[in-house]
Amino acid sequence: MKKQISEEEAKNKLQEEAKKITEDDLKKVIERADEIKEKFEGKGPLGRFISDVKLMISLIKDYFNGSYRKIPFYSIAAIVAALLYVFNPFDLIPDAIPVIGLVDDALVIGACLMLVEQDLIEYKEWKLKNV
Numbered sequence: 001m002k003k004q005i006s007e008e009e010a011k012n013k014l015q016e017e018a019k020k021i022t023e024d025d026l027k028k029v030i031e032r033a034d035e036i037k038e039k040f041e042g043k044g045p046l047g048r049f050i051s052d053v054k055l056m057i058s059l060i061k062d063y064f065n066g067s068y069r070k071i072p073f074y075s076i077a078a079i080v081a082a083l084l085y086v087f088n089p090f091d092l093i094p095d096a097i098p099v100i101g102l103v104d105d106a107l108v109i110g111a112c113l114m115l116v117e118q119d120l121i122e123y124k125e126w127k128l129k130n131v
Contacts, residue, residue, distance in 0.1 A: 010107035014115070017081035018074065025080050026064050033057045036087050039105075049109050052120070056083060056112075059123045068126060075119040082112035 029036065036057065040050040056079045062068035063076050086105040113120070 007107055007111065010104065011111040011115075014078060014081055014085070014108050014111050017085060018077040021077035021080045025084060026060055026076070029057065029060050029080050029083050030064060032087060033061075036083050039086055049106070049113075052113055053083070053109070055120060055124060055127075058127065059120070062123075062127075067130075068123060070126065071119045071123065075116040078112050078115050082108050 037050070037053060040053045059068065059071070060076065060079060060083075063071065085108050
C-alpha cells in the first residue's frame, strides 16, 4: 500500500498540474461540476470542503463566461488542477483505497485553498454584491 502524501507533495503536485491547464480543462470542470460536487458530499475527508468546492466551481463558471476576470489565470489554473485531480480516480493514491485514497485529494484541495484564499475571498465578496 502506498504511504500517505505530505502537504508539501500535494502542493508540488498541484503547482505542477496547474502549469498544464488549458481552456478545455475549464470546460471539463464546468461539464463535470455535479460529479465533482458529489465526491465532496460524503462524510469522509473531503466533506469539509463542500462549500469551498461550490465556490470554486462558481468562480470557474463566472471566469469562463467572462463575468468575473479579476483573478490571475494561475489561480484559475490551480483551482481547475485541484478539481480535476480530485475527480481523477487514478491519482497519487487511488480512491479505491478506503479513506486513505481520499486523503491525498483533501491535501490537494487544502493546498489549493491556501494558494488562492485571497482570490476566493475577493470573488465571494464580488459574488455577494452582484447576485
